Amino acid sequence: MEHINNYINEHKDRFINELIELLKIPSISADPAYKADVLNCAEAVAKVMEDAGADNIEICETAGYPIVYGEKIIDTNLPTVLVYGHYDVQPADPLELWASGPFKPVIKKTDIHPEGAIFARGACDDKGQFYMHVKAFELMMKTDSLPCNVKFMIEGEEEVGSDNLGAFVKENKERLKCDTILISDTGIISNDNPSITTGLKGLSYLEVEVTGPNRDLHSGLYGGAVANPINILCEMIAKMKDEKNHIIIPGFYDNVLELSQEERADIARAPFSLERYKSDLDLSDIHGEEGYSTMERTGIRPTLDVNGIWGGYTGEGAKTVIPSKAFAKISMRLVPNQSDEEITEKFTKFFEKIAPKSVKVKVKPHHGGEPYVSPTDIPAYQAASKAMENTCGKKPVPVRSGGSIPIVALFEAELGVKSILMGFGLDSDAIHSPNEHYGIFNYLKGIETIPHFFANYAKAH
Ligand code: BES
Ligand code: MN
Ligand code: MN
Numbered sequence: 450m451e452h453i454n455n456y457i458n459e460h461k462d463r464f465i466n467e468l469i470e471l472l473k474i475p476s477i478s479a480d481p482a483y484k485a486d487v488l489n490c491a492e493a494v495a496k497v498m499e500d501a502g503a504d505n506i507e508i509c510e511t512a513g514y515p516i517v518y519g520e521k522i523i524d525t526n527l528p529t530v531l532v533y534g535h536y537d538v539q540p541a542d543p544l545e546l547w548a549s550g551p552f553k554p555v556i557k558k559t560d561i562h563p564e565g566a567i568f569a570r571g572a573c574d575d576k577g578q579f580y581m582h583v584k585a586f587e588l589m590m591k592t593d594s595l596p597c598n599v600k601f602m603i604e605g606e607e608e609v610g611s612d613n614l615g616a617f618v619k620e621n622k623e624r625l626k627c628d629t630i631l632i633s634d635t636g637i638i639s640n641d642n643p644s645i646t647t648g649l650k651g652l653s654y655l656e657v658e659v660t661g662p663n664r665d666l667h668s669g670l671y672g673g674a675v676a677n678p679i680n681i682l683c684e685m686i687a688k689m690k691d692e693k694n695h696i697i698i699p700g701f702y703d704n705v706l707e708l709s710q711e712e713r714a715d716i717a718r719a720p721f722s723l724e725r726y727k728s729d730l731d732l733s734d735i736h737g738e739e740g741y742s743t744m745e746r747t748g749i750r751p752t753l754d755v756n757g758i759w760g761g762y763t764g765e766g767a768k769t770v771i772p773s774k775a776f777a778k779i780s781m782r783l784v785p786n787q788s789d790e791e792i793t794e795k796f797t798k799f800f801e802k803i804a805p806k807s808v809k810v811k812v813k814p815h816h817g818g819e820p821y822v823s824p825t826d827i828p829a830y831q832a833a834s835k836a837m838e839n840t841c842g843k844k845p846v847p848v849r850s851g852g853s854i855p856i857v858a859l860f861e862a863e864l865g866v867k868s869i870l871m872g873f874g875l876d877s878d879a880i881h882s883p884n885e886h887y888g889i890f891n892y893l894k895g896i897e898t899i900p901h902f903f904a905n906y907a908k909a910h
Contacts, residue, residue, distance in 0.1 A: 453588065453897055453900050464584050464893070465556075465567070465892070468554075469554045469567065469569075473552055473554065474490040475538075475551075478605055491514065491605055497583050502521065502586065503521055504521055504522070507519075511606075511613035511616070512612075512613050513613045516604045516605070516617055518624070519601045520599060520600040522598045524598070527598055527907065528629070529628050530597060530629055531602060531629070531630045531866070532601050532630075532631050533603070533632045533868070535606075535608070536576060536603050537604070537609070538570045539571075544883075546883035551570040552569060556889070561888070562889070565888075568884055573875075573886065573887035574634065577887035578634055579633065581899060584896045585899035585903075597907045600627060607634075607854070610815070610855065611856045618864065619863055622864065628910065629828075629829035629906065630860055630866055631833075632854070632869065633870075633873060636878070637872070637873055637891075638719065638720060640888070640890060640894075645848070646823075647848065647849055649821040649854050650751075650782040650784060651787060651789055651817070651855070652853045654781075654814070655778070655814050657777050657779060657812050658776050658812075659681055659685070659776070659804070661676045661678040661772070662773055663773060665771065671771055677771050677772070678775035679775040682775040683758075689799075694738045698795050701751070705785075705787060706784065706786050715847075716745055717742065719848055721744055726743060729877065738752075747851035748849030749784055751781060751784050751787060753780075754781075758776070759776050760772045781796065783819070787820065789817030797812045819859075829906060832906035833871045835901070836871075836902040836905055841894070841898075854870075871899075
């Protein structure tokens with residue numbers, strides 16, 4: 450497999466520069482102001498696929514942003530790997546917290562990335578990671594070492610809930626037929642501790658509205674005599690968890706799959722330093738559901754968090770007012786065997802029940818998704834594990850992530866195929882945050898590891 454490192458050494462500067470070009474396109478799917486940029490990005494993705502040697506490239510229109518498809522079928526008797534990724538990115542705000550422009554990629558060294566990291570929105574999530582696949586594919590094509598068929602499906606709506614991908618998958622089952630799905634949109638524990646993500650959380654995301662009086666009121670004339678919807682909303686949110694941080698929505702844990710002592714012992718064996726975790730985040734103490742470790746809280750326990758809360762006066766100075774309305778965005782991360790629909794319904798019932806008569810409430814569901822777990826005893830997982838062992842010098846540990854990629858459960862339901870989550874990001878890469886970055890080491894390590902996966906998988910299949 451010497452050809453892999455030789456090819457990377459020869460071409461790595463170009464690999465980095467090409468990624469930088471892609472990162473200059475502000476493909477923010479959430480904000481309609483960037484529509485032209487998202488569409489341009491789809492064109493750019495189609496172009497890089499073509500340059501790498503893919504056939505039958507198509508920019509597939511949907512009701513939202515297009516899905517870029519491409520493939521290389523070398524022999525229909527060989528197994529087929531479907532690569533999924535997303536070319537859309539999160540909004541870049543708050544802009545003032547970026548040390549350099551979110552769409553002006555720069556390479557800087559950090560303590561964690563002594564070899565340098567590319568700073569830009571989407572560097573790690575997910576342009577840098579799906580581009581590793583494009584470059585690994587180029588490498589296999591150019592060195593005549595592609596051992597199986599490849600299909601690429603790179604979408605443009607992951608960060609806004611993949612609303613149109615489900616229909617595309619349902620309508621294109623034949624085209625997407627494959628033996629395994631390979632995704633790099635997750636992370637590893639650290640550059641010295643390789644890991645493979647074996648679980649993704651589901652998601653129920655809602656917006657709530659609490660209405661008090663029919664108009665904003667003078668807080669002196671009416672204060673204390675009518676319900677203040679912000680106060681009420683805060684009280685209602687406080688009623689969602691008990692003093693042990695258990696969620697007390699009736700039936701919330703009914704379907705939660707409890708792990709065996711053995712599985713929990715496995716989680717405890719993964720390298721993790723609570724002291725490092727706290728110091729990274731400047732926290733004097735951690736927080737969470739009693740009876741579970743930090744890794745369990747993020748990996749295997751469902752959670753409930755307020756993502757945003759607003760209402761009343763938040764401008765300069767003071768305005769004495771009791772607002773008519775208050776709002777919050779609330780998300781619940783789900784684990785097997787909870788479902789988005791079930792939890793959304795239980796939340797809604799509970800929220801309506803605990804609302805005092807002095808206010809009216811509305812609950813509006815946003816996008817959601819189902820949880821996913823990948824087994825470790827299937828050929829594709831073994832191929833990924835061996836690939837990482839080959840290139841990282843250590844067997845990767847399986848880790849359940851707190852993040853969600855809702856489409857992965859849908860792939861399983863519709864295509865009947867398991868996904869392997871072989872990502873190379875780090876938690877410290879600041880995805881969805883200002884100063885997102887992706888280590889050059891991680892980028893090149895991914896490009897190096899993917900051809901090993903293909904070779905191992907083709908052999909095992
Ligand atoms: N790539 C992330 C998910 C992720 C990151 C999983 C790191 C595991 C480790 C993905 O782009 C993402 O941000 N997903 C959203 C869900 C989506 C419906 C907006 C999330 O997890 O909040
Ligand atoms: Mn992502
Ligand atoms: Mn994301």
